[in-house]
Amino acid sequence: MLSKRMSLLHPYVPGEQPKDRDYIKLNANENPYPPSPEVTAAVNKFLSESPEKLGLYPDPDSGDLRAEIAAMINKTGGVLSRTETSFSSDAAERDHGAASDPIECASCVPSEKDKIPFTVVPEMIYTGNGSDEVLSFIFFAFFDGDRPLIIPKFSYSFYPVYCGFYNIPFCPVPLKEDWSVDDKKMVFEANKMNSGMIFANPNAPTGVGLSRSQIRQMLLNAPKDKAFVVDEAYADFGGESCIPLLSEFNNLIIVRTFSKSLCGAGMRSGYIVASPEVVRAVTTVKNSLNHFPVDAITQVACRAACRSVAYYVNCAKAVVKEREKFTLFLQNHGWKVLPSQTNFVFAKKSGVSGQEAYRKIKEDGILVRIFSTPGIEDFLRISIGTPAQMLALQRSMEDL
Numbered sequence: 001m002l003s004k005r006m007s008l009l010h011p012y013v014p015g016e017q018p019k020d021r022d023y024i025k026l027n028a029n030e031n032p033y034p035p036s037p038e039v040t041a042a043v044n045k046f047l048s049e050s051p052e053k054l055g056l057y058p059d060p061d062s063g064d065l066r067a068e069i070a071a072m073i074n075k076t077g078g079v080l081s082r083t084e085t086s087f088s089s090d091a092a093e094r095d096h097g098a099a100s101d102p103i104e105c106a107s108c109v110p111s112e113k114d115k116i117p118f119t120v121v122p123e124m125i126y127t128g129n130g131s132d133e134v135l136s137f138i139f140f141a142f143f144d145g146d147r148p149l150i151i152p153k154f155s156y157s158f159y160p161v162y163c164g165f166y167n168i169p170f171c172p173v174p175l176k177e178d179w180s181v182d183d184k185k186m187v188f189e190a191n192k193m194n195s196g197m198i199f200a201n202p203n204a205p206t207g208v209g210l211s212r213s214q215i216r217q218m219l220l221n222a223p224k225d226k227a228f229v230v231d232e233a234y235a236d237f238g239g240e241s242c243i244p245l246l247s248e249f250n251n252l253i254i255v256r257t258f259s260k261s262l263c264g265a266g267m268r269s270g271y272i273v274a275s276p277e278v279v280r281a282v283t284t285v286k287n288s289l290n291h292f293p294v295d296a297i298t299q300v301a302c303r304a305a306c307r308s309v310a311y312y313v314n315c316a317k318a319v320v321k322e323r324e325k326f327t328l329f330l331q332n333h334g335w336k337v338l339p340s341q342t343n344f345v346f347a348k349k350s351g352v353s354g355q356e357a358y359r360k361i362k363e364d365g366i367l368v369r370i371f372s373t374p375g376i377e378d379f380l381r382i383s384i385g386t387p388a389q390m391l392a393l394q395r396s397m398e399d400l
């Protein structure tokens with residue numbers, strides 16, 4: 001009964017979600033903070049004032065949402081943890097100086113380092129049902145079965161899964177000694193086979209990032225007529241976004257998500273920032289497969305999230321602060337911690353196996369992630385939670 005292509009499928013295994021007990025979940029890089037109050041208010045308003053809209057198809061191209069995403073990127077430069085917030089005098093005046101709700105009054109400006117030298121317009125944004133779906137449409141639109149796709153040996157494990165799904169061979173490139181993506185070797189392999197490439201920056205599960213100037217060098221030397229995809233799921237936590245490079249490179253495709261820095265993993269929303277030609281191509285895939293990928297409630301929720309981005313700036317800063325504290329704790333207890341630019345850390349301790357550490361922590365009611373892939377099986381990938389959650393984890397890890 002099964003099709004032949006079913007035998008090629010090797011599905012992705014997400015972080016576990018056991019129901020037997022109320023675990024502290026630090027295994028899926030979710031954000032420990034809830035969406036902004038504006039998101040809750042917008043969804044409540046939508047449901048109470050226009051419930052009939054749930055009976056109608058949503059805007060297939062998320063026009064308003066794409067405009068709000070573009071505006072958010074222009075305000076933040078694509079890195080929330082470095083975005084500067086300040087009280088706008090307008091809002092303060094409107095509130096008679098009583099800035100009762102600092103979130104609503106705050107305006108955002110990118111840090112000097114993150115300024116984008118052009119305006120991101122809605123035609124450069126494509127939105128989908130989570131960045132996982134967006135990635136799959138990119139694989140369909142830009143990668144063929146006639147040459148291997150270049151991916152880092154350790155990166156987001158969904159990339160090889162999509163290669164299996166679309167029957168695309170891939171060439172895994174080992175990481176460098178310091179666990180960073182090997183920029184030169186990636187480009188070398190891409191040129192050898194005239195191939196496209198994809199990697200996460202900062203990378204997962206390592207947390208280590210390349211700088212924008214390193215990626216610019218890669219783009220200068222890689223094939224110009226092949227897609228060069230940078231997955232920026234974690235860029236908001238202190239990496240360097242490649243968005244400023246879009247004016248120079250038409251083959252650059254940047255993928256981002258609401259799931260991590262925008263506290264919206266349950267809303268299922270991800271997006272592309274790229275040239276309008278890329279957006280049109282992916283839209284063609286969408287219109288051939290799933291015409292309405294972003295549902296009406298998610299569009300309302302995500303638009304409100306973009307408008308209240310100052311709230312998420314504060315969340316990202318809180319996560320980064322906690323990450324630095326937790327890194328120190330681990331180092332003081334003999335762990336090797338890779339330098340993270342994300343909302344998780346990747347760490348191991350000699351003499352302690354990944355399985356052993358994972359089991360002990362789980363017994364104490366906390367879930368972290370381990371991988372069975374040879375080479376990283378003794379590392380724990382630990383998502384950064386609230387200060388209270390991290391304190392509980394520290395107690396559990398103290399005697400490991």
Ligand SMILES: *Cc1c(COP(=O)(O)O)cnc(C)c1O
Pocket residue numbers: 029129130131132133156200204231233256257258259265268269270
């Ligand atoms: C979490 C993650 C995604 C998936 O995000 P969704 O938008 O929730 O589908 C994509 N890429 C990387 C590297 C991730 O870590």
